[in-house]
Amino acid sequence: MQEESNKTIESxxxxxxxxxxxxxxxxxSHQEICDALKSNRIRSTDYAYSAGERVWKPLSDWNEFESGTEDSALKVPPVPPVQSYRIEPLFTNERLPSMANGICLYTLLISPCLxxxxxxxxxxxxxxxxxxxPLVGVEALAMFFEMLASMAVTVSLFIGGMRLRALRRSGPTIIILSIVVATAALLLLIFCLIVLMAMSDQNTFASKTVAVELIDYxxxxIALCEGAFMITAILWLRRNERFLPLS
Structure with a gap:
């Protein structure tokens, strides 16, 4: 009886x-794992479970494969360790190139902060x-509408960044349109301010402290750096959008 049990274990x-x-x-099977390692479908750092030892550890830590009885071998293993879970970045996607991930970081994190x-x-x-x-009310109203427009653009950029990170083809389109709208709104605001300054007397300008002037500077x-990045992002997306793994 003992010999039959040993034969069962060995077979x-x-x-x-x-x-x-x-x-x-x-x-x-042992051969299937070896074939997967040779074809790079799995890595030696991937965690494996052997019914013989009943423990999860990386393949590189296994010196030899052990087997037990058929019942223990077919028993469902315990839950894999936490280290085996795939941790995805919050703002980027590993399938995207570095520039596309930089755009995702800008739209999802930097743009709302700015x-x-x-x-x-x-x-x-x-x-x-x-x-x-006399025209201070007009300036305040223009600044208010510019603030609302910039908020809408920021939300639109965030949506485009989310879709780009999710590898959706609409992501680059939304980002490009948002940047174009933001640029147009900024140019319109600058034009309105120039007209107001031209129509106003020099004595009506508000005086500012040194601290406020430093903040404005x-x-x-920062706005110049952001504008340079936005232009670079548009040019890069227009040129490389078709090469991204989007669906």
Whole structure:
């Protein structure tokens, strides 16, 4: 009886399970695992489970394959370890090139932060015209509408970035249109401010402290850098959009 049991153990196939995104894939034979390693379908760092030892550890840590009885080999293994779960980046996608991931970072993280910075700086800086200037109300209204337009563009960029990260073909289109609208709105605001300054008397301009002027200068430098990146992003997307793995 003991000899028959030993023969059963020796004749049992060497079955294994591989951890794939938190799930056990198997059972697999020793040869199937070797073939997968040779064809680079799996890596030596992938976690494997042997019914003989009943433990999860990387394939590189297994010196030899052990087998047990057929019943223990076919028993469903325990839940794979936490290290086997695939952790995806929050703002990027590993299938995208570095420039596309940079655009995702800008649209999903940097652009909302910059919008908050611009709003706070506008509140601190105030209007160009003084409180008693006849056209100060027009300037304040123009700045208010520009703030709403920039908020809409920021939301649109965020949606485009989400779709680009999800490898959706509409993502680059939304981002390009959002940048074009943002540029047009900024140029329109600059034109309105120039007209208001031309129509106003020099004495009606508001005086600003040194701290406010430094804040305005700092925000202006950031806006120039952002504008350069936005232009680069448009050119890059227009040229390389068809090569991205989008669906």
């Amino acid at each position: 049992t196939q060497r079955l294994w399970w591989l951890a794939k995104n938190g799930e056990a894939e198997g059972p697999l 919008w908050c910075l611009y709003v706070v700086s506008q509140i601190i800086s105030g209007t160009i015209l003084g409180e008693n200037a 700092f925000v202006f430098i």
